[in-house]
Amino acid sequence: MSIVVVARNIGVIFLTERQSEKEKKQKFEAEALIHLDSLYRTALRMTRNDGDAADLVQDAFFKAYRFWDKFEEGTNCRAWLFKIMTNIFINNYRSKASTPQTIDLEDIDDNFLFGQLSALGPSEDPEKLFFNKIFDTDVRAAIDKMPDDFRLVTILSLLEGFSYQEIADILNINVGTVKSRLHRGRKLLQKSLWDYAVKNGFVKDAAK
Amino acid sequence: MNCKEALEKLQEIIDKEANDVDAREVKEHLEHCRECLSKYEFEELFRAFVIEKASIEAKTDLLREKILKCCDKPERAKGLFGSGLKIGAILVSAAVAIILCVITAFTVAEFYRHQAYIVPFEEKHMNSIEYTDYSKPLVGELLSVRDYLNNNLRISLTGDPKGFRLIGAGFSNVKSGRFAHIRYRKGADYISLFISNANVNLPDFEQMSYYSIEYHMHVSDNCLVLYWKCGNNSIIAVSENPGIDMTPLIPVIKIS
Secondary structure, three states: OHHHHHHHHHHHHHHHHHHHHHHHHHHHHHHOHHHHHHHHHHHHHHHOOHHHHHHHHHHHHHHHHHOHHHOOOOOOHHHHHHHHHHHHHHHHHHHHHOOOOOOOOOOOOOOHHHHHHHHOOOOOOHHHHOHHHOOHHHHHHHHHHOOHHHHHHHHHHHHOOOOHHHHHHHHOOOHHHHHHHHHHHHHHHHHHHHHHHHHOOOOOOOOO | OOHHHHHHOHHHHHOOOOOHHHHHHHHHHHHHOHHHHHHHHHHHHHHHHHHHHHOOOOOOHHHHHHHHHHHOOOOOHHHHHHOHHHHHHHHHHHHHHHHHHHHHHHHHHHHHHHOOOOOOOOHHHHOOOOOOOOOOOOOOOHHHHHHHHHHHHOEEEOOOOOOOEEEEEEEEEEOOEEEEEEEEEEOOEEEEEEEEOOOOOHHHHHOEEEOOOEEOOOOOOOOOEEEEEEOOEEEEEEEOOOOOOOHHHHHHEEEO
8 A cells, every 4th residue: 555655655656756857957047058159269269179169168158057946046147067077177177278388478568569669659559560460360379379368368358258256266266366267368368469479570579 | 557567458458358447547557658658559550350260151051950960969859658567667676787887986986076186087087077177287288198108218107106196287388399298196195297308407397287287386495306318318307295105107118
């Protein structure tokens, strides 16, 4: 007798579970999947190739779906998804894409690019002189070349518009570290683009 | 506010992260300081330039389909009602077994949670989003570290030092070069092992950054350092508490 009751109750549990599974999927599609574009763009920048980016994004969404119950409705879903994806990236994908290098940032001034372009002449228009000559692909390549730590915060802040605090939560570092990496990342990017412009003859290096 | 202070706030102001007081003070400074104003305007320009050039379009229709498809769970309940009773009994005992496992897992997780120094390393930890403590060294590169040691340096680690447990491996950048970095733990004692074929300056280890975290370790304060060279390779063992016996490390490192 009691086994029949148990079986019937289990049947009921399964029925309600199927219903809530459907609700879960609808909610997930409405709240999480809308961020797909943003996540995929970032995955492309993190992994630097299409195949890995697609895998990374899928892994992130599958994990998000599995842990959907842990997500507090109404809180920042986009940041939550980015945190999941960044963790997966750091744990599983980064060793494939990493560029370990010791970077010496000591000899790059703050406002480096401003200084370099000013030295070329006080009346020169920086846009004509520099910005208009650099292609999209060159800027993307310069970002790709950045070491992972700097690249990650630069992508999240500049290109995805997250606040310092959100970035700190996503990467599990403190806000001071975020600011410091953004600052150093900007210096690096300016130096990298400047070197590129010098190498290709767009500008003459005043120091030389 | 003087120029130095105004320029320190530049990044925050441009990223719209500065507080109201700072924003006001900088604005006042820029009203009468043309030099700082030009720098501010330039950096705004640079930021906009990078954003514009670096934006990419993403084609995500196929991806969207794939993700939705895999979120679908197949129908389960049909087969169940067919052979109801027997399956019911099996399910109940399975449920009991699962509950017991969950209790054990919670106990183990509690145990690990209180030990804040444990760095998740095993495969099962890597898939869990609870374990994200990056305040301690890097996780999950044991395979690449082992490859680097075996292929580039012809060194292998024959096991864990007696009494110690491997808790993490990664690569660290020091001024002299790139080091394979392996971390062991015994209770509250930690040892870091650095191996490389770079030329070593021991003072370089006074300030190191691990691959993704700033972590300052002062080698001179009460830490024991063992250092030995074999051929081109340097091996450095650093204890993070005074008085740890590091001799168990020695038989573990095998040089071919």
